[in-house]
Amino acid sequence: MTDWIERFEGLAALPKAIRDVLVNRSQVVHAPAGHIIFGPGKSPDYLLLLLEGTVRVHQTSETGREIVLYRVEAGQSCVLTTACLLANEEYSAQGEAETDVEAVAIPRTVFDELMAQSGEFRTFVFNAYSRRITDLFRVIDEVAFGRIDVRLAARLIAMGAGLREIKATHQQLATELGTAREVISRQMHEFQRRGWISQSRGTLVLTDRAALSGLAGH
Amino acid sequence: MTDWIERFEGLAALPKAIRDVLVNRSQVVHAPAGHIIFGPGKSPDYLLLLLEGTVRVHQTSETGREIVLYRVEAGQSCVLTTACLLANEEYSAQGEAETDVEAVAIPRTVFDELMAQSGEFRTFVFNAYSRRITDLFRVIDEVAFGRIDVRLAARLIAMGAGLREIKATHQQLATELGTAREVISRQMHEFQRRGWISQSRGTLVLTDRAALSGLAGH
DNA sequence: CGTCCAAGGTGACAAGGTCACAGAACTCTG
């Protein structure tokens, strides 16, 4: 298994020697859906590069409400945790395998060596940071200033891309947006009234994606 | 001017050779209060280490409302911009000198060299990242789940630390929290009614810090 | 002194979050 590097845009250009270090000193690991990959009091000792599956990173409030901060998809890395990894600090956020996950685990010592040896690797890491931080800024903007109907429509469009139906409860949608279940129920009811979606327990179908996209701002 | 390094906790421990690189290839720069240090379409070419003053990093919504994301104080670095610096991506956030500012500017090439050469420097950088990202997580938590009176009380306590009176308009306080001016006006009126503060145009005095702290959750 | 303008106050209303509870739809088990 040496060709997983090809799946990572920023790594494919690494010199042979560096790639060898990466391949030889990392290992491919698996986690089942639902597994908590990192969280309060559980900082990972590895930088993960996702080969398959997605990791959902979310935060829980004192009152139990949750919000999804971002997702790590196949071909991306769990890079924000490296700050914690090298700095020994802990985040209040939690990373959970949303599906069964296959990933390359790079030990912190190897990560540190690569940061020292390879400008391309540094670029890869900072690029990944950049993307995540941009995500966080977007979340702050949406939560602070966005309307819930717009945000919900956008999320439905994103979740439903390429799918005939979406499997999700109202509670799960509420967690996506950091709001309450009742708020989602009411919005969904309104979308249904307008004929934009149809739903049954646990699943929903987007019957008018154009209208949803329009509300979401294209 | 070689002793500024002492002011940065994570840098004081660097080996002599690395410190010399830092000192010789960076320069001390100044910016007046109000100067926009970075922002949309204006990515900095330097990593800044603040010697004096503070930089406020904030984000503006489409509708013109603003929210403060974090502040960089003397002894800290504008490190989140390095991701943008190395990755050539742009943030939607804006960094503005809140006071007259004195800072050490490290060119991106030197930053990259130091990342390669010094583990201590890497630790410094990732520590700084860690702190900022934790700040962002806290902002998300507060905006998504926090009550406005609690957040305002906490901010007043923080702003008033060591001061007899605070110079700030209701609009400025609103920007701190990402809310509307009217909301602040009403809360301030309520705090005043309870005898916790007294205010006049543009200034306010905390007359019962204990009560405010209590509401803020200590 | 009058004019102008930024800061602050206020009421009416809309949007979103909280609470309590009801009913509907699945699951499990006997």
Added chain:
DNA sequence: CAGAGTTCTGTGACCTTGTCACCTTGGACG
């Protein structure tokens, strides 16, 4: 298959926060 228990969804009442429109006040300055 019936009945019990659980999970999911619907709903009304109420509270907090954000929006809008408009007003008053306090200074600055000519």
